Amino acid sequence: MEHGTSTEWVEDGASEYKAKLGVRMFIMFVIVYTGFILINSLNPKLMGIDIGKVNLAFFYGIGLIIYALILATIYNYLCTKKENEMAIKNQVNNK
Amino acid sequence: MKYEASTLAVMIFLAIVAFVLFISYYFAKKSQSSDSYYKAGGNIHWAVNGIAFAGDYLSAASFLGIVGMISMVGYDGFLYSIGYLSGWIVALFVVAEPMKKLGKYTFTDALDSKFNSKGIQLFAALSTLIVSIFYLIPQMVGAGSLIEPLLGIPYWWGVIIVGTLVVIIVATAGMKSTTYVQFLKGGLLIIFSMIITIMILRNGINTTPDSQNGDYHQFVELEVISISGDNLVLEDDLVVIDRTIKTENYWYVVIPGDEYETIWEVDQEHMVLKETLFITDKADGSILYNGAPREEAQFFLVGHMSEVDGSSDTSTGPVGVFEFIQLIKEGTLVRWGKDVVHDGDDIITIFYQIETKGSDVLVPGLQFKVDPAKGATIWNQLDFISLMLALFLGTAGLPHILIRYYTVKSPAAARKSTIIAILAIGFFYVLTMFMGLGAMVNGSIDLSNSNMSAPLLAKGFGIFIFSIISAIAFATVLGTVSGLIVASSGAVAHDIMDRFLNIKMTDKQKVAAGKITAIVVGIIAMILGILFQGMNVSYLVGWAFAVAASANLPAIIMVLFWKKTTAKGVVASISVGLLSSMLIILLSQTTIDGIYHLVDVTSIVPINNPAIVSVPLAFITIVVVSLLTKKKDDKTETLAGV
Numbered sequence: 233m234e235h236g237t238s239t240e241w242v243e244d245g246a247s248e249y250k251a252k253l254g255v256r257m258f259i260m261f262v263i264v265y266t267g268f269i270l271i272n273s274l275n276p277k278l279m280g281i282d283i284g285k286v287n288l289a290f291f292y293g294i295g296l297i298i299y300a301l302i303l304a305t306i307y308n309y310l311c312t313k314k315e316n317e318m319a320i321k322n323q324v325n326n327k
Numbered sequence: 328m329k330y331e332a333s334t335l336a337v338m339i340f341l342a343i344v345a346f347v348l349f350i351s352y353y354f355a356k357k358s359q360s361s362d363s364y365y366k367a368g369g370n371i372h373w374a375v376n377g378i379a380f381a382g383d384y385l386s387a388a389s390f391l392g393i394v395g396m397i398s399m400v401g402y403d404g405f406l407y408s409i410g411y412l413s414g415w416i417v418a419l420f421v422v423a424e425p426m427k428k429l430g431k432y433t434f435t436d437a438l439d440s441k442f443n444s445k446g447i448q449l450f451a452a453l454s455t456l457i458v459s460i461f462y463l464i465p466q467m468v469g470a471g472s473l474i475e476p477l478l479g480i481p482y483w484w485g486v487i488i489v490g491t492l493v494v495i496i497v498a499t500a501g502m503k504s505t506t507y508v509q510f511l512k513g514g515l516l517i518i519f520s521m522i523i524t525i526m527i528l529r530n531g532i533n534t535t536p537d538s539q540n541g542d543y544h545q546f547v548e549l550e551v552i553s554i555s556g557d558n559l560v561l562e563d564d565l566v567v568i569d570r571t572i573k574t575e576n577y578w579y580v581v582i583p584g585d586e587y588e589t590i591w592e593v594d595q596e597h598m599v600l601k602e603t604l605f606i607t608d609k610a611d612g613s614i615l616y617n618g619a620p621r622e623e624a625q626f627f628l629v630g631h632m633s634e635v636d637g638s639s640d641t642s643t644g645p646v647g648v649f650e651f652i653q654l655i656k657e658g659t660l661v662r663w664g665k666d667v668v669h670d671g672d673d674i675i676t677i678f679y680q681i682e683t684k685g686s687d688v689l690v691p692g693l694q695f696k697v698d699p700a701k702g703a704t705i706w707n708q709l710d711f712i713s714l715m716l717a718l719f720l721g722t723a724g725l726p727h728i729l730i731r732y733y734t735v736k737s738p739a740a741a742r743k744s745t746i747i748a749i750l751a752i753g754f755f756y757v758l759t760m761f762m763g764l765g766a767m768v769n770g771s772i773d774l775s776n777s778n779m780s781a782p783l784l785a786k787g788f789g790i791f792i793f794s795i796i797s798a799i800a801f802a803t804v805l806g807t808v809s810g811l812i813v814a815s816s817g818a819v820a821h822d823i824m825d826r827f828l829n830i831k832m833t834d835k836q837k838v839a840a841g842k843i844t845a846i847v848v849g850i851i852a853m854i855l856g857i858l859f860q861g862m863n864v865s866y867l868v869g870w871a872f873a874v875a876a877s878a879n880l881p882a883i884i885m886v887l888f889w890k891k892t893t894a895k896g897v898v899a900s901i902s903v904g905l906l907s908s909m910l911i912i913l914l915s916q917t918t919i920d921g922i923y924h925l926v927d928v929t930s931i932v933p934i935n936n937p938a939i940v941s942v943p944l945a946f947i948t949i950v951v952v953s954l955l956t957k958k959k960d961d962k963t964e965t966l967a968g969v
Binding site for chain 2 (some may be wrong): 258269289300
C-alpha cells in the first residue's frame with residue numbers, strides 16, 4: 233500500500249543543523265533539570281535557603297520553566313534563521 | 328461541603344456546549360476526507376495549533392489535580408507542574424520536526440516510515456490504545472465528579488454528557504472540531520487562571536480568610552487541665568467527653584453536641600483539644616459529614632494561615648508576586664492530616680490540624696518522602712527520581728499529543744506550534760503555584776475532595792468567576808478526551824485496520840471506520856468512567872506518562888538517531904517497555920493500597936514509579952535486538968538527519 237508522508241516534504245537543507253542544535257539544547261536543559269531533581273531528592277533542605285524574598289525551591293522551579301521558555305525561543309530563532317538562509321541559497325542556486 | 332448549582336454556571340456550561348455543537352456542525356460538511364478527519368486537512372495555523380496543544384495537554388489532572396495537590400501539600404504538587412512542562416523540551420528539541428516529517432496520521436506512521444513492518448504497526452497501535460485508555464479513565468471520572476457539585480446532577484450523567492459530546496465532536500468533524508474545541512478551552516483556561524491569580528494577589532492574606540464562600544469557620548481550642556491515663560479534665564466543666572478513640576499516633580475524643588457530635592484531637596504537648604473535621608461511613612451505608620448528612624452543610628471549607636507577618640490576627644491587603652511567597656514562607660499555615668479509625672461498626676476518617684511552618688510548605692517533602700533525615704530510604708529517593716523521569720520523557724511519547732503534529736503544514740510549523748505550546752503551558756504552570764497556595768490560605772479546601780480547590784478558590788472570589796471556571800473545567804475534560812479519542816480512533820482504523828490488516832477501503836470508508844471507532848471508544852470510555860466511580864484515579868495520569876515514556880519514547884528516539892535500529896528492535900522495545908512498566912505499576916504498593924484495597928500486603932516491588940527501570944530496559948532492548956537482527960545493507964543515514 234502506498235503510504236506517503238504527511239506533506240509533500242521539501243528538504244529545507246537545514247534539517248541536519250536543526251537536529252544537531254536540538255540535541256545540544258536538549259543536553260543544556262537536561263543538565264539543569266538533573267541538577268534540580270538531584271537537589272530535590274538528595275538534599276531537599278538545600279531547597280529551603282533564602283534567595284531574596286523567595287527560597288531556592290521557588291527560584292529554581294520557576295527558573296527552570298523560564299529557562300525552558302528562553303531555550304525554546306532561541307532554538308526557534310536559530311532554526312528560522314538557518315531555514316531562511318537555506319531558502320535564499322536555494323533561490324540563488326536555482327537562478 | 329454542600330454544593331449548590333448556580334443558574335449562571337448552568338447557563339455558561341450550556342453556552343459552551345452549544346458552541347461545541349456549533350463547531351462540530353460547522354466543520355462536519357467540510358470534513359469528508361481522511362486527511363480532514365485525522366489531521367484537520369493539515370492546514371491549521373501554527374499559533375492556533377500551539378494553543379490547541381495547551382488545550383489538549385492541560386487536562387483535568389493538570390488543572391484540578393495540581394492546584395488541589397499544591398493546596399494540600401504545597402511545593403510537592405508544583406513538582407508535577409515542572410515535570411509536565413519539562414517534557415515539552417523533549418518534544419521540541421528531539422521529536423517535533425522529525426515526527427512531522429515522517430508521519431502521516433499517527434505516530435505509528437513515523438516509527439514505521441523506514442520499515443513498513445507489520446509488527447511495528449500492531450505494537451505501536453496497541454501502545455497508543457493502552458496509554459490513551461490510562462489517560463481517559465481519570466478524565467471521565469473527573470467529568471462525573473465535577474458535574475455533581477457544579478450542575479447538581481448525578482455522577483453518571485456527567486460521564487454520559489461528556490462521553491456523548493465528545494463522540495459528537497469527534498465523529499462529526501474529527502481533528503478539525505477537536506482542534507478548535509482545544510484551542511478555545513486552552514485559551515480560556517490560561518486567561519482565567521491569570522485573572523484568578525491577580526485576584527489572589529489583590530486579596531492578600533488574611534488570618535481569617537475573607538471570601539464569598541460564607542463565613543470562615545472559627546477554630547476553637549478547649550483547654551485541658553490534667554491528663555491521667557485515658558482521663559482528661561477540661562477547664563470548662565460543662566463539656567462532657569462521651570468516648571475516646573486512640574490510634575498509634577493520635578488520640579481523639581468525641582463530645583456530644585446539641586445536634587451533632589464533634590471529634591477533637593488531644594494535643595498533649597500544648598494541653599488543648601483541637602477541632603477536627605470527620606467523615607463517618609456508617610455501618611448502614613450512609614455517610615455523615617461532621618456528624619451530619621451532607622445537605623446540612625456542616626463540613627466546612629478549610630485553608631488558612633495561623634500566623635502572618637508575626638501576627639495571628641491580621642490582613643495584609645494587596646501584595647506583590649514575591650511578597651505573597653515571602654509572607655507564606657515566613658508565616659505559619661494550618662494544614663490537615665488524615666487518620667482512619669474504627670468507632671464501633673463505623674469507619675471514621677478524621678482530618679486533624681497540623682501547624683506547618685511556611686518554609687516547610689515551600690520545599691519538597693510533605694508528599695514525597697525524600698529527606699533521609701525524615702526517614703526516607705534510597706528507594707523513596709529513587710521513586711521520586713523515577714516519577715520526574717516519567718514526566719520528563721512521557722510527554723513526547725503521548726499519542727494524543729503527537730498526532731497534533733500532523734495538523735500543521737510543515738516541520739517548521741510543527742516546531743513553532745510547540746514553542747507556542749511551551750509558552751502557554753509554562754505560563755499556566757507558574758500560575759498553578761499561586762492558585763494552589765491561594766487556595767491553601769483562602770479557605771478554599773474541601774477536605775473530602777481535593778480536586779475542588781481550584782473551583783472553590785474561584786467561588787471565593789464570586790459566583791461569576793466560579794461559573795466560568797466550572798464551565799472551563801468541563802471544557803477541559805471535553806478537549807482532552809476528544810484528543811484521546813481521535814488518537815485511539817487513528818490507532819484502530821488507520822494503524823490496525825488499514826495498515827496492519829491491509830483492509831482495502833476507499834477514502835470515504837476510511838473516514839467511516841474512524842468515526843465508528845470513535846463512537847465505540849467513546850462508549851468504552853463512558854463505561855470505564857462509570858465503573859471507576861469514586862476510585863482514586865489521580866495516579867492513572869502519572870501511569871500513562873510512565874507507560875508512554877517506557878514504551879514509545881525509546882523507540883522514537885532510536886529510530887530517529889540510531890541508524891542501526893531495526894524493525895524487530897522497535898517491536899521488542901515497545902513490548903518490553905509496555906510490559907515492564909505495567910508490571911511494576913500493577914505490583915506496586917500504591918496499586919495494592921489504592922486499587923486492590925489489600926490491607927497489610929507489602930509489595931515485592933520497592934518503587935511505585937516504573938520509569939527508572941523500564942525506560943533503560945526499553946533502550947537496552949532496542950540496542951541488543953537491533954544488533955542481533957541487523958542486515959548488512961542498512962542505510963547509513965539516521966532519520967533525524969544527524
